[in-house]
Amino acid sequence: MFPIVVGNVNDLYKSSKRSSFRRDSQSKNGKRRLSIDLHGRTTDEALKVLDESLPRWIDSAMKGSPPFVEVVDIITGGGKQILSEVVESWIKSKTTVANRPKSFCRT
16 A cells, blocks of 8 residues: 655645644545555556546645645555556656655554
8 A cells, every 4th residue: 555645746745744634534624535446457557547536636635725735545455566666656756746654643
């Protein structure tokens, strides 16, 4: 699983403070925490789904309150870790996506 934050590039790293994130099962704007399950998808399918989801996640983040980020879990599963490598590269290639800080512990 890849725990990430998505949103305004100027707010991604401001949101690294624990208090910036909701620790319950809902995001800051009252919606359920976002997640996407890529199990069973090819690398091309996974990338397509991620690229199609990103604008919706950003839009959701911008409609919220500061910091303008959305908490998302990307689920890749086990296996040969091919999807994990693809998702890791995808995260690094997007300026509006960042790994969620390790100090953020979900309850």
